[in-house]
């Protein structure tokens with residue numbers, strides 16, 4: 203290892219190669235609840251694409267496994283390094299290189315966080331519309347996981363927003379894909395291949411991102427319903443209404459109680475409503491014009507009432523912001539309540555009601571609890587799974603994933619497969635598809651050094 207450390211120090215400078223006591227435990231884990239942390243042998247902190255390339259050349263020559271790391275907020279164990287591996291950390295590549303107001307594009311280094319980009323775009327009345335629950339997440343991590351979040355129902359996920367990338371291949375070459383372009387039809391779309399590849403194909407060193415005007419007016423409506431089924435059936439109707447909600451989330455009754463309690467929020471709902479409501483729909487609308495927003499909010503209210511809402515609450519700004527934040531923090535509330543895992547299956551949105559019914563049955567059969575909330579407009583169901591026994595939980599998860607796939611869904615809508623869902627992914631995915639993915643992996647990474655235990659087996 204000392205040869206490798208010397209070679210890495212030649213590339214990034216000795217100060218930027220951390221070993222021994224200087225490797226903090228943070229580099230060994232992400233936020234997945236069910237993966238084992240591994241402390242890497244070394245952490246390198248490059249400052250440029252050229253340095254990333256140099257690090258990868260060293261790693262490739264010595265066949266050392268490499269894990270790219272953003273903010274470590276991932277929920278699938280994809281940023282957990284190999285025990286003897288190397289971590290490339292992007293804390294020094296954290297510059298917003300350009301906000302191009304004519305082309306509505308931002309060019310960023312991978313270590314820029316969503317919070318930093320949001321602040322920079324707000325100054326131009328623009329927005330980068332990917333808002334996963336954790337704004338400390340890095341853009342590199344967002345690209346690698348194809349992050350979604352609450353606003354995907356309106357704007358789409360990371361995949362929709364990335365126009366181009368600069369990326370270092372594991373062999374050390376640096377490629378550029380796409381650009382400040384709204385369209386491209388020039389060979390295979392390598393940008394899209396790298397997005398969502400969980401650090402297994404290439405290391406992202408720069409991203410060109412689509413920006414949008416930031417509408418000044420927002421209205422948030424909370425609609426309690428008697429049953430989860432009614433909420434789930436309402437979702438496709440709200441999407442089809444043409445109101446283009448910015449946020450369309452379902453929150454089950456228990457989860458609503460837990461997240462509002464955890465954040466100390468009192469929404470002023472009467473006790474009889476709270477006692478009757480088994481689930482809530484949280485809808486946020488946005489508009490460039492206050493009058494237009496009022497009309498849309500009225501229309502939304504009429505629609506939700508027709509769909510069976512017990513009552514409607516147009517939340518004032520502060521309550522709305524705090525409730526959305528509490529929903530974003532649902533992961534921490536579930537973790538504090540002792541959840542053993544969190545999953546984020548995705549199904550066609552019209553199948554959510556059916557999936558929630560089936561998942562409750564599966565959980566009951568396994569003597570377990572599953573409850574949660576989700577990006578309902580995207581068919582993305584987030585379930586906190588309460589089952590401490592590893593074997594029972596594993597059988598339960600397999601059935602929950604299988605059930606989503608039978609409804610035309612997938613194992614993960616946004617958190618990725620990582621390490622934590624790999625065995626289910628490999629068991630349940632068509633072998634021809636997995637074999638093709640392996641060939642793509644070998645084409646990018648012939649030595650198999652990039653995140654070798656993530657997504658596919660080494």
Ligand SMILES: Cc1cc2nc3c(=O)[nH]c(=O)nc-3n(C[C@H](O)[C@H](O)[C@H](O)COP(=O)(O)OP(=O)(O)OC[C@H]3O[C@@H](n4cnc5c(N)ncnc54)[C@H](O)[C@@H]3O)c2cc1C
Nearest residue numbers: 272273274275276280334335340342343346350400401406
């Ligand atoms: C409270 C909470 C709420 C969340 N809510 C959401 C949500 O609503 N929607 C959602 O999609 N996610 C959500 N997440 C998950 C997480 O925030 C996202 O997965 C995010 O994209 C991870 O970014 P990161 O910088 O933390 O990446 P990391 O965890 O550091 O890494 C994630 C993956 O990206 C790879 N990677 C990182 N940087 C690079 C790079 N430069 N090049 C190549 N690969 C790289 C890593 O190797 C790893 O495979 C939530 C997490 C928390 C803790």
